[in-house]
Amino acid sequence: MPNSSEHASSFAEARFAALLDAAVDAILVIDSNGQIETFNRAAERLFGYQSVEICGQNVSTLMPDKYSHAHDSYLQRYLTTGERRIIGIGREVSAMRRDGSVFPVELSVGEVATGEKRRFVGIIRDISERRASEQELRQQQERLEHVTRLGTLGEMAAGIAHEINQPLTAIATYAHAARRLLSSDRMDAVRLDDVLGKMATQAERAGQIIERIRDLARRQSPSQELCDLNAIMDETLKLAEVDARYHDAPIVVEMTPGLPHAWLNSVQIQQVVLNLLRNAIEAGGAGTKLKLRTYARSKEELVVEVEDNGPGVPESLRTEIFNPFFTTRTDGTGMGLSISRSIVASHGGRIEVDAAPTGGAVFRVTLPTALGEIDE
Amino acid sequence: MSETGGIVFVVDDDEAVRDSLSLLLESASLQSQCFASADEFAEHYQGGMSGCLLLDIRMPGKSGLELRDWLDQQGAQLPIIFITGHGDVPMAVDAMKRGAIDFIQKPFSDDELLQRVQQALESEAGDRADRAEADRVRANFETLTPREREVMQQVVAGRVNKVIALDMDISQRTVEIHRARVMHKMGVRSVADLVRLASFLDK
Ligand SMILES: Nc1ncnc2c1ncn2[C@@H]1O[C@H](COP(=O)(O)OP(=O)(O)O)[C@@H](O)[C@H]1O
Ligand SMILES: [Mg+2]
Numbered sequence: 233m234p235n236s237s238e239h240a241s242s243f244a245e246a247r248f249a250a251l252l253d254a255a256v257d258a259i260l261v262i263d264s265n266g267q268i269e270t271f272n273r274a275a276e277r278l279f280g281y282q283s284v285e286i287c288g289q290n291v292s293t294l295m296p297d298k299y300s301h302a303h304d305s306y307l308q309r310y311l312t313t314g315e316r317r318i319i320g321i322g323r324e325v326s327a328m329r330r331d332g333s334v335f336p337v338e339l340s341v342g343e344v345a346t347g348e349k350r351r352f353v354g355i356i357r358d359i360s361e362r363r364a365s366e367q368e369l370r371q372q373q374e375r376l377e378h379v380t381r382l383g384t385l386g387e388m389a390a391g392i393a394h395e396i397n398q399p400l401t402a403i404a405t406y407a408h409a410a411r412r413l414l415s416s417d418r419m420d421a422v423r424l425d426d427v428l429g430k431m432a433t434q435a436e437r438a439g440q441i442i443e444r445i446r447d448l449a450r451r452q453s454p455s456q457e458l459c460d461l462n463a464i465m466d467e468t469l470k471l472a473e474v475d476a477r478y479h480d481a482p483i484v485v486e487m488t489p490g491l492p493h494a495w496l497n498s499v500q501i502q503q504v505v506l507n508l509l510r511n512a513i514e515a516g517g518a519g520t521k522l523k524l525r526t527y528a529r530s531k532e533e534l535v536v537e538v539e540d541n542g543p544g545v546p547e548s549l550r551t552e553i554f555n556p557f558f559t560t561r562t563d564g565t566g567m568g569l570s571i572s573r574s575i576v577a578s579h580g581g582r583i584e585v586d587a588a589p590t591g592g593a594v595f596r597v598t599l600p601t602a603l604g605e606i607d608e
Numbered sequence: 609m610s611e612t613g614g615i616v617f618v619v620d621d622d623e624a625v626r627d628s629l630s631l632l633l634e635s636a637s638l639q640s641q642c643f644a645s646a647d648e649f650a651e652h653y654q655g656g657m658s659g660c661l662l663l664d665i666r667m668p669g670k671s672g673l674e675l676r677d678w679l680d681q682q683g684a685q686l687p688i689i690f691i692t693g694h695g696d697v698p699m700a701v702d703a704m705k706r707g708a709i710d711f712i713q714k715p716f717s718d719d720e721l722l723q724r725v726q727q728a729l730e731s732e733a734g735d736r737a738d739r740a741e742a743d744r745v746r747a748n749f750e751t752l753t754p755r756e757r758e759v760m761q762q763v764v765a766g767r768v769n770k771v772i773a774l775d776m777d778i779s780q781r782t783v784e785i786h787r788a789r790v791m792h793k794m795g796v797r798s799v800a801d802l803v804r805l806a807s808f809l810d811k
Contacts, residue, residue, distance in 0.1 A: 394666070394693045401715040402624035405632050408718035412635035427631065434624050477668055 258356040261344075266291045269351065278358060280330035291354075296328045327356065336363050373574065378451050380571045381503050385449060387510050388471070391478030396441050399434035406431045444471050448502060456495040456579070458602055461526055461534050462487045468502045469524070472509045481513050481520040488527040492601040494534055496579060501536075501599075504572040504583075508538035508595045511568060514561065516542025516592065529598070536597040541590040550585050572597075612733035614659035616640040616725055619649045619675065620691065621667040625714075629662060636722045638729075646670035650678060658736055660728035661688040665696055665703070665711075673703050685735060687728040691716075742808040748794050749809060756793070759786040763799060764806045 249270070252259050258275035262268050268291055271283040279286070279294055286293065322340030329335065338357045343350065385392070410427045413419035419427075448471065465487060476483050505524070512522055523539040545553060552558055554573045559566035569583075576583045581599035588594040616633050618640055620626045626642040633640040639659075643649040647670055649661075665672040676688055689710045692700050703709050710728070712721055752760065762772045769787070773780045796802050 397693050397714050398622045398625055402622070402628040404715040405625070405628035405718070409628065409631035409635045412632070412718070416635070418635075430624065430627070437624075478666070480666075480668060480671075482668065 258358075260291070260354050260356070262291045262352050262354065264350045264352075268293075275356065278329075278356065279327070294327055296326050296334045324359065335360050374451070376567070377500070377503065377571055377575065380507075380565070380567045381448060381499075383565055384503065384506050384510055384568065385445060387514070388475040388506075391475035392441065392445060392471075394478050395474040396438050399438040402434045403431050403438075406434075441474065448499065448506075450499075452497075452499050456497045458493050459496050459498055460493055461491050461496065461501075461536065461599070462489065464496065464498045464501050465505065465524065465526060465536070467498070468505045471502075472506055472524075475510065475513065476522060479513050479520070480518050481516070481522055483509070483522045483524055486523060486525040491526060491528050491534055492531065492603060494579075494599055494601045496599065497575075500575045501579075504575050504597060505536060505538065507568040507572050508597075511595075512538060512540035512542060512593065516540050520592075521590075528601070531603050532601055534599045534601055536599070537594055539588045539590075539592060539594040541588065541592040544587055544591050544593045545585050547587075553585065554583070612658075612729040614639075614729040614732055615657075616659055616662055616729070617643065617649060617657075617686070618662045619643045619646060619667075619672070620662075620664040621645060622664075625664075625691075632718060632721065633725070636726075638722075638725065646672065646675035646678075649675065653679070653682065653684070655682065655684070657684075657686065658732060659686060660725060660732055661686050662725065663688050663690055665690045665692045665699055673699070676703075676709075685732065685739075687732050689724050689728055738808075745794070745805045745808040751793050752790060756786050756790050759783060760790045760794070760802070760806070763787060763790070764803050 249272075252270065252272035253274075255272060255274055258278040259270070259272045260268055260275050261270035268287050268289055271281065271286050275281075276283055322338065324336060325339050326334050327337045327339075336359050338359050340355050342353045342355075344353055345351075406427050410419060410424060414424070444467070465485075469483065469485065473483060509522060509524070513520055521541045523537070525535075525537040525539065527535050529535050554569045555566075556570040557566040558569075573583050576597055576599070579599055581597060583595065583597045586594050586596065616638055618626050618629050618633075620629070620642075621644055623644070626644070630640045630642055641652075643652065646663075646667060650670075663672040663675060670678075672688075672690055679686065679688075687710070689712055690700070690703065691714060692711050693714050700709075700711055710724060712724055749757070758776065759772060762775065767775070769780050769783045773783045776783070791797065791802065794802060794805055796805060
């Protein structure tokens with residue numbers, strides 16, 4: 233039987249092709265140059281190309297520009313060095329349809345070595361829907377965060393109102409005084425200029441408080457930036473101290489200077505710390521003594537601690553308090569710590585509560601530094 | 609506005625509020641002195657100071673109410689006008705329960721503030737004058753002999769000489785002599801004036 237092996241192999245190939253066409257996921261095979269050899273039915277449906285027209289073309293045709301340039305070099309590097317960027321790993325990338333539209337896919341690539349020839353099999357799954365639901369979840373989370381943030385601001389409202397009332401009082405009083413002095417001819421231009429300057433300063437002071445509230449109230453997409461944790465704490469304190477002063481709950485600040493930087497969303501981290509300070513004031517009442525501390529536990533970990541000398545959290549509740557809706561306050565929502573925990577988790581960190589030496593509570597937030605991502 | 613010579617002591621932790629208040633007081637030709645905390649004022653405080661206090665009810669450290677309690681213990685006679693904010697209603701109510709108190713809410717109307725301050729200064733000046741008079745009356749009273757004091761009590765009680773003489777078992781003439789000495793030593797000409805002075809002795 234002269235052509236039996238050839239026959240057998242073409243039979244095997246036909247079976248293989250049938251198998252590929254039956255697969256739900258898009259599957260394609262490329263050679264070591266990136267040329268497409270096989271393109272299954274699902275791939276045809278997904279990308280809008282016919283197998284016959286796409287086979288023989290470079291796989292980068294299926295990628296948006298920003299990937300397509302890099303792809304050839306990835307392939308080359310893998311072939312020469314064996315360095316894996318994607319082979320055998322599988323990751324989420326963007327793909328491009330025939331009509332040019334880009335969509336998210338999960339790509340896993342396997343290597344098939346048959347004799348001399350190296351080939352790569354790519355399995356592609358459309359994850360637009362999964363992405364959409366993930367995004368929806370994230371949006372829901374954001375909305376919840378937003379609401380909690382506003383709730384925290386609401387809890388701080390009395391202190392904030394008091395704080396804004398101070399400069400307003402000063403402005404009104406300066407104005408009344410200046411008018412009286414002017415009408416009795418006891419105010420010259422130099423003096424008036426001085427008083428007007430003071431009024432302007434007070435107006436700016438009121439404006440700054442409002443600006444800080446607006447920053448926090450504004451909805452923000454959770455983007456993380458490389459930042460200095462202490463700088464975020466400084467910003468947080470400007471608002472927190474308004475509340476703390478109002479409740480006569482002084483904050484002792486112990487920040488370790490020169491901390492390694494970290495990838496942080498500053499508004500979210502502010503929210504977490506405001507939450508913790510608010511809870512401490514709420515638990516301890518007027519006259520509570522608060523401590524805000526930052527330090528590096530190691531090169532990899534930063535710590536923020538909020539300590540109070542209030543009643544503390546009983547050992548039996550130290551996990552439960554982080555659950556959504558857990559509250560012991562009549563006007564509580566029970567969302568503060570739950571949101572704080574998910575924010576910290578999205579930063580790759582963790583949050584826990586312990587007993588403070590004074591018998592109060594100490595909440596400890598641990599966050600990873602940017603070590604390894606930047607060389608300083 | 610009348611001159612009382614009193615000083616308005618402004619105690620508020622907010623520098624701008626203090627500064628603007630002292631300017632407003634100056635515009636009404638009132639003297640003021642500013643303090644950034646209750647403790648700062650307490651350190652400065654001396655018995656016999658005259659004037660009134662414009663006192664922030666809510667301050668870090670010792671609160672305005674605590675300062676008032678401290679001043680009470682010192683026997684201070686300075687009237688206090690409390691400065692309150694919107695959120696301080698419960699505090700104000702609490703303060704009222706502990707005695708009648710004057711309040712003014714931030715931000716102030718200038719007329720109202722100055723009027724209250726003026727009233728406080730005048731009432732303090734009046735009290736001060738009363739106290740000075742009481743001191744003088746008491747000093748004069750000290751110079752009376754026991755007999756003269758007894759005669760004075762009877763006169764103030766509205767008794768005529770004849771009744772007093774019978775009661776004290778002395779002659780009417782002697783009563784007249786005592787009575788003249790009392791009037792002289794107490795520095796008054798009429799019984800009505802003597803009655804008024806006697807009221808200071810009860811205090
Ligand atoms: N510093 C603290 N000291 C004592 N208990 C605390 C402290 N912080 C939080 N808790 C407890 O955790 C509960 C949940 O807090 P949180 O999630 O912020 O919700 P809420 O503040 O609305 O109750 C609080 O009701 C309180 O019982
Ligand atoms: Mg809370």
